[in-house]
Amino acid sequence: MISAVIIDDDTNLREGMKAMLNLYATEIVVLGEAESVQSGIKLIKNLQPDIVFLDILMNDGTGFDILEQLNQKQGQNSPHIVFITAHEKFAIKAFRFSALDFLLKPVDPDELKNVIVKIKNLQNKNSNYKHIELLLDNISKKTESFKKIALSTSEGIHLFEIKDIIRCESENNYTTFYVKGHRPVIISKTLKEYEELLGEHGFERIHQSHLINLNELKSYIRKDGGFVVMSDGSQLSVSQRKKERLQELINRL
Secondary structure, eight states, rough: OOOEEEEEHHEEEHHHHHHHHHHHHHEEEEEEEEHHHHHHHHHHHHHHHSSEEEEEEEEEHHHHHHHHHHHOOOOOOOOOOEEESOOOOOHHHHHHTTOOOOSSSSSOOOHHHHHHHHHHHHTSOOOOOOHHHHHHHHHHOOOOSSSSSEEEEETEEEEEGGEEEEEEEEEEHHHHHTEEEEEEEEESSOHHHHHHHHHHHHHHHHHTEEEHHHHHGEEEETTTTTTTEEETTTTEEEEGHHHHHHHHHHHHO
């Protein structure tokens, strides 16, 4: 059994979420509900659930206020946070950089199933609040130029400086991150998602399988079909349709 609570000031959403969990995640038992920040904090403290389904905007504050309280606790039995939101484009971007799960209203059953599968895979793993600290820091600064990214693996959460990421390589629906001073980190997400996140941080897709940090590019060799040499010594092919774009970017550097 996986225990959960729902914190949202919308009664209809709470009822709808319970109904969806009954249909699509029968292993989850909802222990309680709350409709405000203060009642939500008490609910979590008293019930200590495995999962918290949390709205962003409530009458007496935000879901981030609740996270701040959880962050202070720093307990090993920390709940898995799943935000539920209808808007807040900036917040959604912050969630993605912080490896925090979120569901868009109205909640899609397939998205809910995906989140539940991820949570089940992470059960009994040591959790920490580093990614929550990262989220709160990004939210408080209200900047879209994030410096760090959280990567969620089967082992837990890893935080990295974006500038230290050398390259990303895809294989099927997995992406491997190559980071300075760290062993490769494998994430069960597609390269396309990280292309969208890191594109504004100097990363460029040079091949179906390769996303590179241009600041870690050492040379571009045109012979043998064209390939780049990265700071870690790796040699990566450049696809035909990406060559002109890459040359333009190199000329600007």
